[in-house]
Amino acid sequence: GAVVSQHPSWVICKSGTSVKIECRSLDFQATTMFWYRQFPKQSLMLMATSNEGSKATYEQGVEKDKFLINHASLTLSTLTVTSAHPEDSSFYICSGGSDTDTQYFGPGTRLTVL
Amino acid sequence: GENVEQHPSTLSVQEGDSAVIKCTYSDSASNYFPWYKQELGKRPQLIIDIRSNVGEKKDQRIAVTLNKTAKHFSLHITETQPEDSAVYFCAASRGGNTPLVFGKGTRLSVIA
Numbered sequence: 001g002a003v004v005s006q007h008p009s010w011v012i013c014k015s016g017t018s019v020k021i022e023c024r025s026l027d028f029q030a031t032t033m034f035w036y037r038q039f040p041k042q043s044l045m046l047m048a049t050s051n052e053g054s055k056a057t058y059e060q061g062v063e064k065d066k067f068l069i070n071h072a073s074l075t076l077s078t079l080t081v082t083s084a085h086p087e088d089s090s091f092y093i094c095s096g097g098s099d100t101d102t103q104y105f106g107p108g109t110r111l112t113v114l
Numbered sequence: 115g116e117n118v119e120q121h122p123s124t125l126s127v128q129e130g131d132s133a134v135i136k137c138t139y140s141d142s143a144s145n146y147f148p149w150y151k152q153e154l155g156k157r158p159q160l161i162i163d164i165r166s167n168v169g170e171k172k173d174q175r176i177a178v179t180l181n182k183t184a185k186h187f188s189l190h191i192t193e194t195q196p197e198d199s200a201v202y203f204c205a206a207s208r209g210g211n212t213p214l215v216f217g218k219g220t221r222l223s224v225i226a
Contacts (some may be wrong), residue, residue: 021121031211032211034213035181042218042219043203043216043217043218043219044158044203044214044215044216045216046215048216049213051211091155093157093158095214096213097210099211100210101146101148101163101165101207101210102148102160102163102213103144103156105157106157108155108157109155109157110155110194113220
């Protein structure tokens with residue numbers, strides 16, 4: 001199957017700082033990328049959908065000014081958590097889709113905010 | 115919007131027995147139903163999927179059934195092995211580049 005990478009795999013930061021997470025589709029062009037968040041022992045919750053070259057669509061309850069998503073190319077999307085707080089600590093997973101139903105997930109980024 | 119319910123939340127079976135996990139969905143426009151296996155700290159791994167034009171699909175020890183009328187689909191794992199122990203998620207989407215809505219997950223434990 002297609003490969004999606006994420007960087008970094010884990011990050012620890014101080015409260016109030018910003019963290020950028022990169023999601024790359026390595027062997028296919030991801031016209032759409034999805035960002036999910038997963039708290040411990042919970043399911044994946046969609047945060048936002050981004051299409052290359054356009055603004056992301058955020059789910060209800062997700063602050064677009066706090067979680068900045070950029071999808072500048074067909075192989076790269078970034079999620080920036082601005083002014084991170086301990087409650088933002090979570091497992092962030094991206095997935096990429098092209099022209100089929102299947103989504104390909106990245107390995108995830110574990111964010112810990114102290 | 116779509117709502118996916120998944121049961122049970124935990125399931126313990128003896129090695130060699132079968133395991134069944136059930137999901138229901140609410141959006142009649144959903145037409146793509148994947149199942150994922152997730153091990154601790156790792157990405158969800160697609161194990162099988164089914165589309166709404168098919169009622170059943172099988173891949174070795176894993177099978178999925180879909181009842182469009184009742185809006186429910188199920189995962190069947192036969193001859194379970196300890197390495198099948200993980201959290202399993204069902205999901206639904208309208209297909210194409212539309213987001214997946216996940217169930218809450220089932221923690222499966224296979225006891226040797």
